[in-house]
Amino acid sequence: MRLSTVILPIHRWSEGQKTWRRAEDLGFHAAYTYDHLSWRTFRDGPWFGALPTLTAAATATERIRLGTLVTSPNFRHPVTLAKELMALDDVSDGRITLGIGAGGNGFDATALGQEPWSPKERADRFGEFVALLDRLLTEEAVTQRGTFYSADEARNIPGCVQRPRLPFAVAATGPRGLKLAARYGQAWVTTGDPKIFDEGTPEQSVAALRGQIEKLGKACAETGRDVDELDKILLTGFTPDRSRPLESLDAFVDFAGRHRDLGFTEIVIHWPIPDSDFAADQAVFEQIATEALAQLG
Template structure:
């Protein structure tokens, strides 16, 4: 069992941004992630910094904490340039980077570069080409690829990742094609639950839905002869019915979190990710309770980070 956090890039580095990453390490979180977006939802017209520079800065001031994206997507990334950034980031961090990666959605990132938003099928098509190519770019010194959506011509990535054969992928997926990519290329799988249940569903329905996703992941692994136990299973919190407005939230108290986390660890989830509090946002929470969860939560569940 692992407990990790998400630090959204909404604070200037010299005005609290740096301190958040140091605090995450000092509190004992396994990994601190950040979102890889150009902007996001209610933060669209407020401060929002880039993921790769933020993680590079975080790598320079921490020494034990794993770092990662949750998640990067093809919406505004190209595998060739992303691979170069990731290899550099893995080097700066001394091999502490995990790449959370997903197909993306129809948020601001989908149209900022001037393109029309992709349909779900088009997103899946891009993702199906993006992930295997990125895998090769991070594993091989020179890659040439001519695809439907992406090309690479003798793309050099020397010396490669510190982590061998490459840094780990945490693939966010719930559909059949995405789960196949997670089974084949992932070292971890990421879920946020079933979005259709967020407002009107119950916690019990949500747990059942996540259990169903894990079963489908197992089937995708079995189809290629892989043991699903090899993959970490990550729950990014904040999007299940427990976090809907006007409900008692899992971050309201240590006991509430332990109850929430225990139900999901029992399903087979191996890592739970909670958002660092941001006042006045959907992720507002009591800072003292957040720290108590970080330092005592796993012990209450009988696990260790």
């Protein structure tokens, strides 16, 4: 099992760079950031762009993997995103993972002035977005006419450092999204079952996650792929026991062990932010970072 962190882009780089360097020093497998224009309780405070932040992080670190968790079509277009990702993969010398999801309503879903998308349109857009992005990052020139996204002689030379392209970590829980993960993903991402976020139990959450992994397995089987080929990433902080895993080293080891037994290969914890939903004791957080995996065995 691997342990990674999410660093929200809320600090000016003069201060924020210290966190990314510290994440590498602590031995995290990867450090991700949200690709939003604003987000929930942080809407009225500082919030910087994900891709420039990751580019800066790539120059400030040497070993740790970097990525989005997650990018969505809400305000991105595959043609411009592909060019930026190719450059970011180059700057980082092949350390980038693209976490990608369908996105949701609220926050930045209508920031470009569009009307809110229906669930069907959002799923339709996501499918077209991922398929075109895959082509753009693996072919030197792409022309494609889609319902929502098109490309006309879009060139991405010399391509990614990672071949055939940088890995996709596809966030999905529904049938269409899971099929995309099975077809295009090198990893699959979940935050759990949002239906039990407020009133569910840890046991219900484990059962829901087990069900999601079973559905992922079926989607992989339908595409002729072995589900074991995909890394399975749990972004913590959104399950019913969301705060408990960071209360102590023992609590985290117990949490991580139960989810490792489900088949998860990577757990992602939020870097502590005081007076927020992600508040946690920094000393305990760092102890988890440096000691938890050894205790898991």
